[in-house]
Amino acid sequence: MKKYSKILVAFDGSELSVKALNEAIAMGKENEALEIDVVTALNPTAQISSALVYASILNELRKEAVDMLEGISEKLSVQLPNHKIKTKVLEGNPGNEIVEYADENDRDLIIMGSRGLNGIREWFLGSVSHAVLQRSHCPVLIVK
Ligand SMILES: Nc1ncnc2c1ncn2[C@@H]1O[C@H](COP(=O)(O)OP(=O)(O)O)[C@@H](O)[C@H]1O
Ligand SMILES: [Mg+2]
Structure with missing residues (x-):
């Protein structure tokens, strides 16, 4: 796996995204030069008619996402103190945002879970992993 140098972890807080993150950490331990970006995408889909309510929900979600990624940053700085690590909250359709981020930031590998937080088990892949794969x-x- 040493051929990968700039990887992207798509993180939603789910168990499998933690597993994806741990996979990235394991790769980092084998490769000092590995750069790891971790992103989470906010996508408030509910139909909210009041702009004020929408803004306050969005604010709350942003805060939660920032807090979650701060925790990840800390974990990574302990596990991989000398690596170049970045975290970022994205906003919009998660599949599109992840692919766009990977393109714009020259990522050579994306690591993610097969399922996320929604977990309808009928399908092997969740909608975000399906979209990114496509x-x-x-x-x-x-990761599964
Ligand atoms: N909003 C998101 N931001 C970043 N990564 C995500 C997001 N949602 C899902 N992922 C990534 O995609 C994987 C699969 O999740 P998803 O396709 O949403 O499945 P599910 O339908 O079970 O929620 C997750 O394990 C995670 O790695
Ligand atoms: Mg999901």
Whole structure:
């Protein structure tokens, strides 16, 4: 796995996304030069007619996402103190945002879970992993 140098972890707080993150950490331990970005995408889909309510919900979600990624940053700085690590909250359709981020930031591998927080078990892949797998221009490692 040493051929990958700039990887992207798609993180939603789910068990499998933690597993994806741990996979990235394991790769980092084998490769000092590995750069790891961790992103989470906010996508408030509920139909909210009041702009004020919408803004306050969005604010709350942003705060939660920032807090979650701060925890990840700390974990990574303990596990991989000398690596180049970045975390970022994205806003919009998660599949599109993840692929766009990977393109714009020259990622050569995306790591994510097969399922996330919604977990309807009928399908093997969740909608976000399905979308990323279909649209990404780099290899995708799906953790299960
Ligand atoms: N909003 C998100 N931001 C970043 N990564 C995400 C997001 N949602 C899902 N992922 C990534 O995609 C994987 C699969 O999740 P998803 O396709 O949403 O499945 P589910 O339908 O079970 O929620 C997760 O394990 C995580 O790695
Ligand atoms: Mg999901």
